[in-house]
Amino acid sequence: MWWHVLRKAGVGLSTRTSGSLRTYLVTRLLLFIPNVLVILTIVFILMRVAPGDPVSVALGGQRPPEQIAMLREAAGYDRPIIVQYWEYIRGVLTFDLGETIVDSRDITEILITNGGATLTLTFAAVLVALVIGVPLGLVAGRRRDTPLDAGLRVFSILTYAAPVFFLGLLLQLAFGVRGLGWLPTSSQANAIMQARVSDVTNIFLVDALLAGDTEAFVDGLEHLVLPALTLGLLLSGVFMRIIRVNLVQTLRGDYVEAVRARGVSERRVVIHHAFRNAMVPFVTVLGLQIALLLGGAILTEQTFNWPGIGAQLVRYLGSRDYVAVQGIVTFFALAVVTVSLLIDIINALIDPRVRY
Amino acid sequence: MATVATPAPGPSQAHATGRSRMRRILRGIARPYRQSHGVARFMLVAGTVLTTVMVITAVFAPLIAPYGFNQVADAGGERFGNHLEPGGDHIFGTTVQGLDVFSRVVWGARTAVSVVFLALLFSLFVGVLLGIIAGFVGRWLDRVLVLVMDALYTLPALLLAIVVAFLLAEYVGGGVTTAALAITAVYVPQYFRVVRAATVSAKEQTYVEAARAMGAGPVTIMGRYLLNNVVHSVPVIATLNAADAILTLAGLGFLGYGIQPTEAAEWGYDLQRAVSDAGAGIWWTGLFPGMAIVLLVLGLTLVGEGLNETMNPALRVRRLLPVVMPTRTPDQEEVAR
Numbered sequence: 286m287w288w289h290v291l292r293k294a295g296v297g298l299s300t301r302t303s304g305s306l307r308t309y310l311v312t313r314l315l316l317f318i319p320n321v322l323v324i325l326t327i328v329f330i331l332m333r334v335a336p337g338d339p340v341s342v343a344l345g346g347q348r349p350p351e352q353i354a355m356l357r358e359a360a361g362y363d364r365p366i367i368v369q370y371w372e373y374i375r376g377v378l379t380f381d382l383g384e385t386i387v388d389s390r391d392i393t394e395i396l397i398t399n400g401g402a403t404l405t406l407t408f409a410a411v412l413v414a415l416v417i418g419v420p421l422g423l424v425a426g427r428r429r430d431t432p433l434d435a436g437l438r439v440f441s442i443l444t445y446a447a448p449v450f451f452l453g454l455l456l457q458l459a460f461g462v463r464g465l466g467w468l469p470t471s472s473q474a475n476a477i478m479q480a481r482v483s484d485v486t487n488i489f490l491v492d493a494l495l496a497g498d499t500e501a502f503v504d505g506l507e508h509l510v511l512p513a514l515t516l517g518l519l520l521s522g523v524f525m526r527i528i529r530v531n532l533v534q535t536l537r538g539d540y541v542e543a544v545r546a547r548g549v550s551e552r553r554v555v556i557h558h559a560f561r562n563a564m565v566p567f568v569t570v571l572g573l574q575i576a577l578l579l580g581g582a583i584l585t586e587q588t589f590n591w592p593g594i595g596a597q598l599v600r601y602l603g604s605r606d607y608v609a610v611q612g613i614v615t616f617f618a619l620a621v622v623t624v625s626l627l628i629d630i631i632n633a634l635i636d637p638r639v640r641y
Numbered sequence: 642m643a644t645v646a647t648p649a650p651g652p653s654q655a656h657a658t659g660r661s662r663m664r665r666i667l668r669g670i671a672r673p674y675r676q677s678h679g680v681a682r683f684m685l686v687a688g689t690v691l692t693t694v695m696v697i698t699a700v701f702a703p704l705i706a707p708y709g710f711n712q713v714a715d716a717g718g719e720r721f722g723n724h725l726e727p728g729g730d731h732i733f734g735t736t737v738q739g740l741d742v743f744s745r746v747v748w749g750a751r752t753a754v755s756v757v758f759l760a761l762l763f764s765l766f767v768g769v770l771l772g773i774i775a776g777f778v779g780r781w782l783d784r785v786l787v788l789v790m791d792a793l794y795t796l797p798a799l800l801l802a803i804v805v806a807f808l809l810a811e812y813v814g815g816g817v818t819t820a821a822l823a824i825t826a827v828y829v830p831q832y833f834r835v836v837r838a839a840t841v842s843a844k845e846q847t848y849v850e851a852a853r854a855m856g857a858g859p860v861t862i863m864g865r866y867l868l869n870n871v872v873h874s875v876p877v878i879a880t881l882n883a884a885d886a887i888l889t890l891a892g893l894g895f896l897g898y899g900i901q902p903t904e905a906a907e908w909g910y911d912l913q914r915a916v917s918d919a920g921a922g923i924w925w926t927g928l929f930p931g932m933a934i935v936l937l938v939l940g941l942t943l944v945g946e947g948l949n950e951t952m953n954p955a956l957r958v959r960r961l962l963p964v965v966m967p968t969r970t971p972d973q974e975e976v977a978r
Binding site: 450454462577581 | 792793796799800891897913920946
């Protein structure tokens with residue numbers, strides 16, 4: 286296929302020793318284009334495979350027929366499918382995802398307004414997962430097959446087995462108003478604080494800092510704790526397992542044996558020699574977890590009434606708004622593809638073995 | 642002599658071969674349990690027990706559950722109280738609508754097990770079929786299928802399930818089949834990948850070449866020679882996917898997709914209703930369905946992990962006894978010098 290041709294051409298252009306990184310990066314970047322096209326096509330086919338007409342599904346019985354016909358024309362549903370496909374691809378490339386059917390809002394606008402909340406949540410969750418998962422994974426990997434390792438493995442299986450919304454519910458019961466009453470369980474800040482801080486970046490915590498409003502910032506942080514912990518625990522189990530397996534494999538390596546033979550302390554062996562190499566596959570797997578993270582974010586947002594993109598998706602699913610659903614699904618799909626591109630590039634930069 | 646050369650054809654022989662096949666299958670099932678040891682064995686056994694308990698609950702739900710899944714009044718027509726605390730007639734309490742939580746949990750097991758069973762069946766069938774065909778035929782068909790499957794695999798599992806359930810709900814309705822189909826869409830790419838990879842490598846083996854040389858057609862090769870050698874990788878993925886499918890189903894239910902509350906009891910839906918209870922300090926409506934999910938997923942995951950550790954040679958722990966050299970006795974020291 287053509288990508289082999291590309292690779293060959295790349296190798297032909299560069300000398301054998303240097304430039305393999307450049308070849309890899311160019312190939313990876315060029316592959317990004319068909320990746321995006323295929324995933325966009327699949328989203329499009331998925332959303333059009335259902336018979337019937339989205340506009341009347343969303344608004345059937347609520348509006349007069351003439352208005353429905355008008356809206357259908359506005360959304361382009363009266364045109365041939367291939368034209369619709371072209372319009373869709375062109376729209377995505379120009380960041381124009383259309384307008385929602387039920388309340389005529391610009392979908393790109395929705396993504397921008399609510400994106401901040403989702404970004405805050407996912408970022409905080411990854412942070413929580415790193416802080417919990419990496420040290421536990423190191424401990425489990427180093428003390429392999431001890432009771433401690435077994436206990437930590439049970440913990441990681443449990444974090445996977447408990448659905449995020451169940452974990453969220455338990456945390457709400459424990460720390461919410463009727464429990465210990467320590468932390469808020471709904472929304473990303475008090476209504477008063479939200480009104481006080483003006484939207485600049487659409488990320489509440491950043492906006493609060495920009496406004497110099499410490500009280501609002503602390504309030505935002507308090508609201509963030511439980512959702513971030515919920516989503517973070519889900520990921521931390523995954524992180525722990527990866528780090529553990531990689532460390533176990535790395536510690537078997539001949540070079541680790543060699544370092545040990547030189548009398549380097551076990552602690553130093555793990556931290557200085559094994560850990561770095563154990564982290565390399567971790568970066569790759571981190572990229573694969575973006576899908577899990579986004580899926581989990583949808584559920585977490587729903588549990589904690591967090592005003593992110595996932596909550597919007599659920600709302601528009603409820604009102605059967607195909608255009609809005611298609612736009613948000615497109616965004617999620619693009620986010621996944623883009624992040625995996627970035628991860629691959631980072632990986633190639635830090636690990637020479639990747640740039641085959 | 643004659644008796645040996647021509648064994649009497651009849652039911653006894655057929656019976657015997659049937660029994661030996663049965664025994665072989667049973668031995669195949671028992672093998673991982675016998676070969677495993679230590680942590681892996683513990684995981685296998687504990688997982689099997691948990692899963693079996695849940696499956697039994699699912700099968701005998703009508704006998705175990707004291708009430709129906711949407712029953713709000715007893716046989717005498719008297720309504721159950723709303724938000725009753727656990728105890729008395731309702732050992733897990735009742736919900737805001739006056740549904741018996743224990744009965745909902747038991748019926749929910751039936752829903753979960755049947756949806757996951759159907760979904761596994763569908764996705765195994767489609768995934769294995771497409772995987773073998775893509776791997777065997779190759780060329781453009783393979784390329785296209787791989788592209789599509791990879792793209793589907795990239796999408797967040799829950800998102801894909803939601804979209805499929807959303808589309809189907811309009812035309813098929815919200816029953817067990819809809820939920821199963823939505824989940825099928827998520828897991829087909831995984832079986833496809835594994836089976837395709839196995840087919841591609843098995844295709845080059847000598848025995849397949851031999852079969853081809855003997856004039857076997859593509860269907861025979863795929864069905865008889867490839868399928869048999871490819872299915873080995875399936876049990877581990879299937880158990881782990883079953884665990885994941887339970888979570889996806891619950892996620893769908895939590896968001897209000899998949900199974901409609903009028904069709905069957907579903908744990909995820911119950912948890913969605915329980916979120917508003919949590920603010921009022923009502924814990925029993927959420928705790929019990931949630932625990933049911935955790936136990937079933939835990940059971941399946943333990944079985945899958947246990948199988949993986951016993952059957953996957955890369956992970957199998959070889960317990961080597963440390964070699965202890967005997968200390969030298971003085972006369973050996975003499976010899977060494």
